[in-house]
Amino acid sequence: MLIRPPHLDEFPHLSTLCLRSKGYWGYDEVFLEACRPVLTLRPEDLTSSDIAVAEDSGSVIGLVQVTRDGRDAELAKLFVAPEAIGGGAGKALYLWALERSKALGARSLRIEADPGAAPFYQHMGAVLEGSAPSEAVPGRHLPLLRHRLDRDRPKTQGFRMPAEWEPHLRCWMMWPRREEVWPDLEKTYLDYARVAHAIAAFEPVVMAVHPEDMEIAKRHLDSSITLLAVPIDDSWARDAGPCFLLHGDGRRAGVDFNFNAWGGKYAPFDSDNAFAAAALREAGVERFASKLTAEGGGISVDGEGTALTTLSCFPNANRNPDWRLEEITSELEEMLGLDKVIWLPGDADELETDGHVDGIAVFCGPGRVLAETASQAGDDLAEVKQANLDALKAAQDAKGRPLEVLEMPAALSADCRGERFCNSYVNFYIANGGIVMPRYGVAEDDWAREILEDAFPGREVVMVAIDDVAVGGGGIHCITQQEPAPHSKV
Incomplete structure (x- = not known):
């Protein structure tokens, strides 16, 4: 079920996301460290319009956050337990991210993706533009993709x-x-x-x-x-x-x-x-x-x-x-x-x-x-x-x-x-x-x-x-x- 919480305190099982996703990104300790900012967010850090969470039987299986960057939007976080991708949680969260980006008036949604997730984003309509340095792993570069939201614009x-x-x-x-x-x-x-x-x-x-x-x-x-x-x-x-x-x-x-x-x-x-x-x-x-x-x-x-x-x-x-x-x-x-x-x-x-x-x-x-x-x-x-x-x-x-x-x-x-x-x-x-x-x-x-x-x-x-x-x-x-x-x- 896709829900939009007013703040994260309502979801005590959020830690389950990282535990069940361990190993999905290919580097367990780094992934846990990358998740730490998500786990320590305070209620006042986010509003219902910033974040969406997928939950199944009381356990969080996915989380997405969209932030504004000028006239573009950025996919700040999209974490989905691997077993939930096939069930559509990843797609549901990504579609929410696109709608949120449009609501912000963004022309596009920018994504720095894990290499293993890049094909998923491309399947959803994003285009590979290059690569960007990883903040979590020094020396590592991540695929940089962009999903255009202005295909229906006059030009x-x-x-x-x-x-x-x-x-x-x-x-x-x-x-x-x-x-x-x-x-x-x-x-x-x-x-x-x-x-x-x-x-x-x-x-x-x-x-x-x-x-x-x-x-x-x-x-x-x-x-x-x-x-x-x-x-x-x-x-x-x-x-x-x-x-x-x-x-x-x-x-x-x-x-x-x-x-x-x-x-x-x-x-x-x-x-x-x-x-x-x-x-x-x-x-x-x-x-x-x-x-x-x-x-x-x-x-x-x-x-x-x-x-x-x-x-x-x-x-x-x-x-x-x-x-x-x-x-x-x-x-x-x-x-x-x-x-x-x-x-x-x-x-x-x-x-x-x-x-x-x-x-x-x-x-x-x-x-x-x-x-x-x-x-x-x-x-x-x-x-x-x-x-x-x-x-x-x-x-x-x-x-x-x-x-x-x-x-x-x-x-x-x-x-x-x-x-x-x-x-x-x-x-x-x-x-x-x-x-x-x-x-x-x-x-x-x-x-x-x-x-x-x-x-x-x-x-x-x-x-x-x-x-x-x-x-x-x-x-x-x-x-x-x-x-x-x-x-x-x-």
């Missing part, structure tokens, strides 16, 4: 996050409602409506609206916009919405990252955290959930295996305090179908998002990036922007290509109302056959427009006044999220 299944210039089925937006963000909600309604109508000239738009705000939205949006009643906290569809995925056979899916309002800057945010799942249900596509706290505005992809993101954002302690950088990188790669993540410095002093990449640099084609320039006179962020440019110019994409960096101005002469005001032209939306970009009513508008026209030949560039969106800390890209059309990659 393994063949999904990828497509580039924003690939064909869209529609665009998702969310109607604004958080009063502390928007000093004049009526003016913000007008800007949101202008953006939605501009995009609707190129592709369908779905506007998620809190049920309490439906009548307000209907007064501002015409029949070209589909309204969807959804409980939401505010209106940043890029960050609260899903990152849609595409398979080579045309199937679509989406990633639902954890959302915590950019490190808990606003509350509540539980409805926004649930929005990605709601959008995926409405779209009728498979949902892949990730424990990583991340936002779509922190990611820009080329559709060919490369992503840009920033060190100031996802690794921030206000989002993922228990994740190492390499773990975040791996999670992004597995969830978005990436082969390489390029980490830019970002902007740690940016107030709202801690330096989302979509206000710094974005892909505009394979191997090509639009990035904010550091050469404008009087730019207080010139040093920050130069650091990001230097990182871009030193980088190669997943295919080994150096990045061609096209520099964009910021609207420095705009009337920046408040510290959060977004004056970035990099924050634009790519629609089917068009570009919808911000207009601030300043000289830099024409400069930025010419750059986008050159970067996207054949697309109509439409400018929309967004001062009453920018005042909330974001731009057009921040309030939109593209849903790819079901197509095969060309």
Whole structure:
């Protein structure tokens, strides 16, 4: 019988495990010594979620312990009396270890096995990766195996996050409602409506609206916009919405990252955290959930295996305090179908998002990036922007290509109302056959427009006044999220 004890004092026959297993490992004294830490564990050392025990007729015949090691799990101990293996105790305990590892959010279960047990682990699905020094026997090496738990993850299944210039089925937006963000909600309604109508000239738009705000939205949006009643906290569809995925056979899916309002800057945010799942249900596509706290505005992809993101954002302690950088990188790669993540410095002093990449640099084609320039006179962020440019110019994409960096101005002469005001032209939306970009009513508008026209030949560039969106800390890209059309990659 497989049981999960709250502590080990309930099992006085635990010593029977070692006595009956004597000789199983081929070195009796060493095995007994290796078991000693198990036998001397105090009740407070373990909880029911750490350990499982197999018991038969009052005698313990097996014990397994799983510990967390970063984003992996480690099979710390698996002892089974030899006569119990054939009875299935070993298999039962190992299956429990796999389930426990998944519950920890691990990507794999790592195993340092006794040589005689390695075939058992391989039969259960683990893969031999090498060997590791034995702690119990100096000079002895043990087989090192790994059981992958992420075979059902997007990348393994063949999904990828497509580039924003690939064909869209529609665009998702969310109607604004958080009063502390928007000093004049009526003016913000007008800007949101202008953006939605501009995009609707190129592709369908779905506007998620809190049920309490439906009548307000209907007064501002015409029949070209589909309204969807959804409980939401505010209106940043890029960050609260899903990152849609595409398979080579045309199937679509989406990633639902954890959302915590950019490190808990606003509350509540539980409805926004649930929005990605709601959008995926409405779209009728498979949902892949990730424990990583991340936002779509922190990611820009080329559709060919490369992503840009920033060190100031996802690794921030206000989002993922228990994740190492390499773990975040791996999670992004597995969830978005990436082969390489390029980490830019970002902007740690940016107030709202801690330096989302979509206000710094974005892909505009394979191997090509639009990035904010550091050469404008009087730019207080010139040093920050130069650091990001230097990182871009030193980088190669997943295919080994150096990045061609096209520099964009910021609207420095705009009337920046408040510290959060977004004056970035990099924050634009790519629609089917068009570009919808911000207009601030300043000289830099024409400069930025010419750059986008050159970067996207054949697309109509439409400018929309967004001062009453920018005042909330974001731009057009921040309030939109593209849903790819079901197509095969060309």
